[in-house]
Amino acid sequence: MLDATLKAQLKAYLEKVTQPFEIVATLDDSDKSRELSALLHDIVSLTDKITLREDGSDSRAPSFALNRPGADIGLRFAGIPMGHEFTSLVLALLQVGGHPSKLEADVIEQVKGVEGQFSFETYFSLSCQNCPDVVQALNLMAVLNPNIRHVAIDGALFQSEVEERQIMSVPSIYLNGELFSQGRMGVEEILAKIDTGAAKRDAEKLNAKDAFDVLVVGGGPAGAAAAVYAARKGIRTGVAAERFGGQVLDTMSIENFISVQETEGPKLVRALEEHVKQYDVDIMNLQRASAIIPAKQAGGLHEVQFDSGASLKAKTLILATGARWREMNVPGEQEYRGKGVAYCPHCDGPLFKGKRVAVIGGGNSGVEAAIDLAGIVAHVTLIEFDNQLRADAVLQNKLNSLPNVSIIKSALTTEVKGDGQKVSGLVYQDRTTEQLHTIELEGIFVQIGLLPNSDWLKGVIELSPRGEIIVDAKGSTSVPGIFAAGDVTTVPYKQIVIAIGEGAKASLSAFDHLIRS
Incomplete structure (x- = not known):
């Protein structure tokens, strides 16, 4: 699972583990479970402080929890935390293993003092650069306070949950079964929401x-x-x-x-x-x-x-x-923000696998987003207000070579349509003929400047x-x-x-x- 270089780096980190703990994995007969098993065996082979059990009974498979004897730690990964989340995995291993956090001392004490029961779930994608901050913050809080539990869930592996909860933006954070927040958050921001009186x-x-x-x-x-x-x-x-x-x-x-x-x-x-x-x-x-x-x-x-x-x-x-980010300021944009209207293709793109999306904007950001999304989604429609794209020529050439991309120029987006729960389409006006057209799709990525x-x-x-x-x-x-x-x-x-x-x-x-x- 891990190459020799990554193993050497991880081994050096795991030397900082001071308190023994165990990984308890819940697996099934899927390829992803076998992949996770290989990763976990690689980890425990690098240190005698960590042991592995594969007899877990969690409702999600593949998944694994980190348990330290004598401590009540509610920290679990549902999925395989590679990509951007590999750092989250390494930090979790170190912190459960007793290595101190670099968090400010007063913030640590505030986390330890939070009262109540907090069961967090974070849906992430491996390509999301915003997600690790949330995952790492909640993992650390779960290590510091037994009242706080956290499971980090790879939305791409648990599509049924994503569909049921209609998650169309990551990171999406749930607290005790209800939507808590979407987007990047750190420990201090989470504390500000759950620790009443902190802001004052x-x-x-x-x-x-x-x-x-x-x-x-x-x-x-x-x-x-x-x-x-x-x-x-x-x-x-x-x-x-x-x-x-x-x-x-x-x-x-x-x-x-x-x-x-x-x-x-x-x-x-x-x-x-x-x-x-x-x-x-x-x-x-x-x-x-x-x-x-x-x-x-x-x-x-x-x-x-x-x-x-x-x-x-x-x-x-x-x-x-x-x-x-500049917004379109059209009807439906705010209503469906995070429900199909997105601003970060790297973060949210994987949630639209096999679906139809639009990218608004023909500058470098818009064209780069369309190129990236084309490798994930079924079809991309790029909509540009001007009569020509403004992106660099090399990007335009790449875009034009993709078979599942359509380009509409001289178009003004006028409305985001939805079914009350998520985006279902987009209305644009042809600036040449002034006619209105509707495109049926599931996602809209806005890339029109600042x-x-x-x-x-x-x-x-x-x-x-x-x-x-x-x-x-x-x-x-x-x-x-x-x-x-x-x-x-x-x-x-x-x-x-x-x-x-x-x-x-x-x-x-x-x-x-x-x-x-």
Whole structure:
């Protein structure tokens, strides 16, 4: 099952296991069960701390649980956790085996203190880069607290459950049999939902903090770079972010980050966060900015208010709130979001195996999505508003070579249709004839660009007609002492490498402002 290189790497990791435990597998006579059995035998052959039983009686096969004698741990994988989930498997083996987590000590104590009974189920796909964060967070919580149980389920192997629950987006998280959430979540986000009062306690902590010299709002590449450059100047630096990593967390493959030939968004985000944590930076996650109150006089303090009820003050601000996926804004889109309307083909594509889907958008993202989906689904219809595709020629050539792809140009999507439970079709208008047409399908992947996260700044900071923060060559905004960087600004070409450079520039400008004022 595992090649020699992977075995050697796994063996090195398993040397960190300090407490013996057993794997209990539930298998049947399927090929997938034999594949899982081979994987588990490979694992136990690498260490004498783990034993294997294949007499499990779980309702799902193939599946396996990790049990430690003397501990009540409710952690199970239903499926074969390879692909993006192999890291989740390795971490689960280490944590059940007694290796400590890198989670902050106060968060660990909060998890241990949660009361009640929480039975989580997470449906994932092996190609989903967002799913491991959820799986790993809930696995760790199950290790830390016996009141929390978790099973991670490969939706591709348990199609009957996916159909019954009408799951059309991963990760999909169920709690005690009811839909809990969809999309990427970490431990802190899950705690915020199940630990009532957590948000209020966090807000009180933030309100008590002293003013920062530089407060970065946003935790993407621009925000991370700004924080590093500010902290290196020895000034009091904070980062308040809705989620550290921002949009990069949703990026599958990155091949144009100079000096790194190829990487993935979540991997790059981990490196960015580790770099920031090398310095004395106060990172405050799960904080969505809602308003800004500029300093009333030169040298005064700017205030940022958050949805949580918290507020922070700082001598200078760097706004790096990034951008979000642009929506179609047509009837039915919100109603069927996560029920056939999706924005991440890598994550949700496997759930549409053998079905008909549409991709909205003919730029690089749209064409790449159509190419990827064509290898999974029965048929892809790409719909482009313009009279020609805007993707690179090499991508268009590949797209045109695929037999199960149709391309419709000069088309305006006007409605998402459904049966009340899931998507059943799409209506578009031919912009040449103005006639309406309906396509019967089961999935719609929207790939039409980005919108800046700047709504909360209207009337305070000068914005462009597109809603971007207007900045000068130094990253200065219309308000003295407030700077901005990254995809939320008017700087052209929304690229990771550009955002990092702009974040560094804005931070240097903020420091220059501090020493001059």
